[in-house]
Amino acid sequence: MILIIFTINIVYVSFFTVRMIMTLKGYRYIAAFVSMIETVIYIVGLGLVLDNLGEIQNLIAYALGYGSGVIIGSKIEEKLALGYITVNVITSEIDHALPKQLRDKGYGVTDWTANGMEGGRHTMQILTPRKMELALYATIKEMDPKAFIISYEPKAIHGGFWVKSVKRGKLFK
Missing domain, CATH: 3.30.70.120 (Alpha-Beta Plaits)
Incomplete structure (x- = not known):
């Protein structure tokens, strides 16, 4: 469960980061499509954490996944080099x-x-x-x-x- 929550949050935040940058650079329609995928991933990940709130390791995995997702999302944006x-x-x-x-x-x-x-x-x-x-x-x-x-x-x-x-x-x- 911990690994699943961690991975889901990395993917979610990576999508979030890329979507924000695409929005700022004027790629509205691609950003809208990415946000639909991002939302589904977010709901699934958050649902897993909320269903298991008594497990502190799930919250830690969620937080670590979020921080890792920011780094990975930034690296993806560097590789895309939009604009x-x-x-x-x-x-x-x-x-x-x-x-x-x-x-x-x-x-x-x-x-x-x-x-x-x-x-x-x-x-x-x-x-x-x-x-x-x-x-x-x-x-x-x-x-x-x-x-x-x-x-x-x-x-x-x-x-x-x-x-x-x-x-x-x-x-x-």
């Missing part, structure tokens, strides 16, 4: 070859010259699917190991030459 990120890169030297090299690899790059505390800098803004995030970081670090990199998730994307590809989810496919 896009915007990466801002600031290099210490003005190098016009760097944006071109990134464009040649398929990234959309907007670049400009900026001024830092110690003089001129080259700044780039790059939109990429999250699945390409680590590859982009590796490419940037290979080209400029001292580059300053900041990334964030854009809430909305409008305009630019990638918009149709982004809306269809076909960027880098």
Whole structure:
């Protein structure tokens, strides 16, 4: 019974985590479908615990399964890597070859010259699917190991030459 409750809660919370992230990223219909499965799993697991409230080990298994489910759900979301990120890169030297090299690899790059505390800098803004995030970081670090990199998730994307590809989810496919 303990193992069943533990496993059910891992599955439930993993579904819950993935569903929440899908909802936040705008995948409403998939999130709704996942929530139906999640609810059935939750009711079965909670029912098992409530039927055996006198058994403290069942409550402990429920709590441990919940915590484990959060970790596993987060790992699943990392593997799915839904959505896009915007990466801002600031290099210490003005190098016009760097944006071109990134464009040649398929990234959309907007670049400009900026001024830092110690003089001129080259700044780039790059939109990429999250699945390409680590590859982009590796490419940037290979080209400029001292580059300053900041990334964030854009809430909305409008305009630019990638918009149709982004809306269809076909960027880098």
